[in-house]
Amino acid sequence: MRYGMVIDQQKCVGCSGCVFACKAENNTTPDINWCDKIIKSEGVFPDVRFEYISTMCNHCDNAPCVNGCPTKAMHKGEGGLTLHDPDKCIGCKACMVNCPYGVISFNWNKPHEEWQRLDGVLPAGTYTPKTMLEASGGEGCPNSNPERGNTYPVLRHRGKVEKCTFCDHRLKVGLNPACVDACPSHARVVGDLDDPNSEVSVLIRQFDGKPLRAELGTQAKVFYIRQYTPTRRV
Numbered sequence: 255m256r257y258g259m260v261i262d263q264q265k266c267v268g269c270s271g272c273v274f275a276c277k278a279e280n281n282t283t284p285d286i287n288w289c290d291k292i293i294k295s296e297g298v299f300p301d302v303r304f305e306y307i308s309t310m311c312n313h314c315d316n317a318p319c320v321n322g323c324p325t326k327a328m329h330k331g332e333g334g335l336t337l338h339d340p341d342k343c344i345g346c347k348a349c350m351v352n353c354p355y356g357v358i359s360f361n362w363n364k365p366h367e368e369w370q371r372l373d374g375v376l377p378a379g380t381y382t383p384k385t386m387l388e389a390s391g392g393e394g395c396p397n398s399n400p401e402r403g404n405t406y407p408v409l410r411h412r413g414k415v416e417k418c419t420f421c422d423h424r425l426k427v428g429l430n431p432a433c434v435d436a437c438p439s440h441a442r443v444v445g446d447l448d449d450p451n452s453e454v455s456v457l458i459r460q461f462d463g464k465p466l467r468a469e470l471g472t473q474a475k476v477f478y479i480r481q482y483t484p485t486r487r488v
Contacts, residue, residue, distance in 0.1 A: 256315070256334040256475065257420055258447035259434075260457045261308055264480035265441035268306035275436030276310075279421060281398045281408055283366060286359040288418040289433050305482050308442075310433070311336060311357050311418035312465060312474035322352035327415075334447075334475065335420050338406075345413040354470055357417055364412045366394035420444070447475060 268291075276282070276289035292307040313336045320328045320336060327342035328349050350358045371383040381389065390396035394409035402408050405423040410416050421431035425444075429435075434442040445454035454477070457463060463477035 272433035279432035315473035319349035
């Protein structure tokens with residue numbers, strides 16, 4: 255069993271729904287996106303091409319971040335996922351340096367620190383951020399998702415890295431990653447790359463799916479098919 259994902263660029267509408275779903279599911283701070291995007295504009299007006307490429311951890315079989323981690327905090331887990339153990343992480347950022355995709359983030363500050371503030375918007379009229387957090391029972395922020403804590407800390411710590419886990423906590427209970435279910439055009443499919451009859455395997459064969467920067471030999475497991483083709487309205 256090796257988890258992989260196919261992203262159909264032709265179905266993608268560039269709405270960033272995957273980005274927001276990931277943030278809500280995994281409790282990331284405003285400055286950190288486990289699911290992100292590359293936006294390109296090429297050409298000279300009026301012959302201009304716009305391209306939107308969704309990105310995330312590629313969960314490479316030959317993962318440079320795993321190979322470069324001195325403490326084995328980055329490691330290969332069940333289903334071939336590239337996972338991170340924050341208890342072993344020393345914050346050296348070797349994984350960030352080694353990752354050729356730029357999809358690993360570092361917590362320079364204490365995550366969700368703004369929710370520890372005691373100043374109110376209106377004196378005696380509204381909650382302070384900290385009292386709102388306490389009243390909600392959230393961890394880190396009022397809308398934190400406690401299910402994230404089943405396999406990874408809900409609230410990460412300053413001086414640690416973090417990245418996409420393919421929503422391993424959802425995969426364990428038979429659910430898709432949050433980004434897959436949130437996509438309004440069903441541009442994302444996740445499945446078993448070792449099963450030749452799985453939908454991801456069929457799509458990769460049918461459309462000659464390729465990972466980003468395949469020439470690097472990382473054996474990335476996020477494959478892209480077809481081209482991003484936004485509709486022009488006349």
